[in-house]
Amino acid sequence: MIEESYQIHAAKYPAECTFSESDWNALANMWYPIALEEDIAEKPVALSLLDVRLVVARLGDEYVVAKDLCIHRGAPLSAGWIKNSCVVCPYHGYEFGADGKCTKVPCDPDWKIPAKVRLETYLHTVKYGLIWVCLSGDPQNQLPEWEPEADNPAYRRFHMGPEIWDCSAGRAIENFIDNAHFSFVHQSSFGQESSATMGTEYEFEMTDNWMTMEFEYLATNPSDSPISNEAELKRHMHRTLYFPFCTRTCISYPGGREHIIHINITPVSARKAQLIVVFTRNFDHDVPVEKLLEWERKILGEDRVIIEMQKPEEIPLEISAEVHAKADKASIAYRNWLRKVGLGRSFTA
Numbered sequence: 001m002i003e004e005s006y007q008i009h010a011a012k013y014p015a016e017c018t019f020s021e022s023d024w025n026a027l028a029n030m031w032y033p034i035a036l037e038e039d040i041a042e043k044p045v046a047l048s049l050l051d052v053r054l055v056v057a058r059l060g061d062e063y064v065v066a067k068d069l070c071i072h073r074g075a076p077l078s079a080g081w082i083k084n085s086c087v088v089c090p091y092h093g094y095e096f097g098a099d100g101k102c103t104k105v106p107c108d109p110d111w112k113i114p115a116k117v118r119l120e121t122y123l124h125t126v127k128y129g130l131i132w133v134c135l136s137g138d139p140q141n142q143l144p145e146w147e148p149e150a151d152n153p154a155y156r157r158f159h160m161g162p163e164i165w166d167c168s169a170g171r172a173i174e175n176f177i178d179n180a181h182f183s184f185v186h187q188s189s190f191g192q193e194s195s196a197t198m199g200t201e202y203e204f205e206m207t208d209n210w211m212t213m214e215f216e217y218l219a220t221n222p223s224d225s226p227i228s229n230e231a232e233l234k235r236h237m238h239r240t241l242y243f244p245f246c247t248r249t250c251i252s253y254p255g256g257r258e259h260i261i262h263i264n265i266t267p268v269s270a271r272k273a274q275l276i277v278v279f280t281r282n283f284d285h286d287v288p289v290e291k292l293l294e295w296e297r298k299i300l301g302e303d304r305v306i307i308e309m310q311k312p313e314e315i316p317l318e319i320s321a322e323v324h325a326k327a328d329k330a331s332i333a334y335r336n337w338l339r340k341v342g343l344g345r346s347f348t349a
Contacts, residue, residue: 009120011135014051018270026342028135033264035131046078048268060085062098066119142209144242149280158289160277167307169267170315173245180327190219200327211241257283
């Protein structure tokens with residue numbers, strides 16, 4: 001449920017920002033997954049989104065997402081603690097509730113606290129166990145849809161991250177909508193060069209909020225894979241990109257087996273991206289989660305190595321700046337969408 005009962009602020013362009021102001025304004029109008037609910041527990045947590053430093057805290061049955069700054073003397077609230085369902089500033093003990101209002105000033109308990117003494121709180125919601133934030137308070141994108149696996153006991157769920165990668169969110173998400181890299185980047189896991197043409201012939205649909213594509217891929221299945229003991233495994237892949245930086249990929253195997261990967265990317269800065277990857281699968285329930293994660297980390301580690309080496313670090317939105325093959329038609333459409341929503345520099349996030 002979106003927390004709309006409290007005063008919602010629109011974040012301002014940060015003084016020290018790695019984005020151009022026009023790009024930042026366009027990106028601030030989007031929902032981003034900043035944290036797993038389970039990671040926000042007994043203490044306030046410091047996070048960053050689009051170069052804005054945030055504090056996230058669980059206050060009783062509610063969350064607060066705010067600028068990580070006490071207006072009194074500029075101390076970071078993430079260095080404080082939680083008391084009586086309030087965030088306590090570590091400098092002078094000021095207490096702030098989930099609505100952002102200051103409820104107590106220990107040095108002056110009889111003071112009628114001015115309305116100005118409050119947190120700069122931002123629009124947030126909770127969905128699929130993730131906390132989502134929109135810095136402008138006016139989101140122009142939609143949250144992803146995780147169906148039918150969400151809250152479905154037939155699907156086992158586990159996750160990787162949050163991790164901070166040294167890359168732009170755009171370069172990262174383009175990798176995860178790119179089918180042609182499987183046979184080369186992932187040769188030590190599931191890719192094989194003989195399947196290089198598979199996944200390059202695909203149709204995709206696109207709206208203002210998402211893009212979908214479907215294709216087949218014949219993968220290798222090495223001995224360290226927990227999936228099965230088959231030498232090769234044909235997979236049907238159905239992927240949805242939820243703009244700007246989230247994907248849901250359903251990998252269907254023979255026998256009704258489904259492995260679904262939700263990649264949730266948040267632009268921490270222009271060249272740092274946070275990834276939270278959620279996996280759900282309706283088979284291999286007897287395989288230890290750590291063994292499944294070991295395999296997933298291997299695959300995503302292969303992606304990470306190549307993405308962190310890409311130059312320029314940010315996506316060139318001028319289409320002629322890079323070469324494009326027929327397998328890149330989804331990438332071209334995605335770059336055009338980025339321009340459409342106001343990312344006007346030659347490079348973007």
